[in-house]
Amino acid sequence: MPALVEADDLGLYVIKFRGAGQGTLALLAELVAGEIGRALGLRVPELVFIEVDAALGRNEPDQEIRDLLKASVGLNLALDYLPGSVMFDPAAGDDATPELASAAVWFDAFVTNVDRTPRNPNLLRWHRELYFIDHGAALYFHHKWQKVQEAALSPFAPIREHILLPWATEIEAADAEAHCRLSEKLFEEIANTLPDDWLRPDPGVPDPVAKRAAYRDYLSRRLEASSIFAKEAIRARAELV
Ligand SMILES: Nc1ncnc2c1ncn2[C@@H]1O[C@H](COP(=O)(O)OP(=O)(O)O)[C@@H](O)[C@H]1O
Ligand SMILES: [Mg+2]
16 A cells, blocks of 8 residues: 655655565565666656655554554655546547557566556556556566576566557567667666665575675566567467457
């Protein structure tokens, strides 16, 4: 459950709480996937770190929210709030260009994001542009580091439910474009922004330094193998139409 807050810079932000369901893994996915989307040229609301003070929860009357705030004291993630945005809805006549849809399909297949479906688009329309939000469930490999090698090669069959797949006629071009925009260096830069405190030890990745390198290596391997999931997306689209 995200919440709208005013921060000490007077900006309005949607906070993703470390104390919520998937904990800091969801925050890591939100940050890593969000910055990859931005690097691909997609619009993602600005992502910032936000400190939740213990005082914030003390006077909260709702028990559940109080517990969430208590469990989230420390460093959390927030997105710039887009006031007046509405969810993308093809039934209301919303559509997307082939370029944008293809880049989005490639992006969600790359980061293994299942949350871009007609039921749950996580795609906001704001000032005539589309904004991509809610990447907390992406990068599912980081729930299971033992299987990281296989995960990098996943064709990602759930892409068949992607809300923009019907418009995504240029997936091959999106694949070529992504190879120009993404690199091991960029993955390393993104990994270097991950706070120590969010990086828990796992089998084979005992400390934050190893974990940042492991994120970089996973993303580099998946980029190298992108033809696997690009082909799967093209195949899934062919079955749609
Ligand atoms: N940056 C934002 N600006 C405006 N509204 C937002 C923003 N982020 C989220 N929302 C709204 O809050 C809802 C829930 O946020 P989301 O990130 O999708 O979390 P979850 O689906 O995990 O609860 C979204 O469906 C959207 O309506
Ligand atoms: Mg959502």
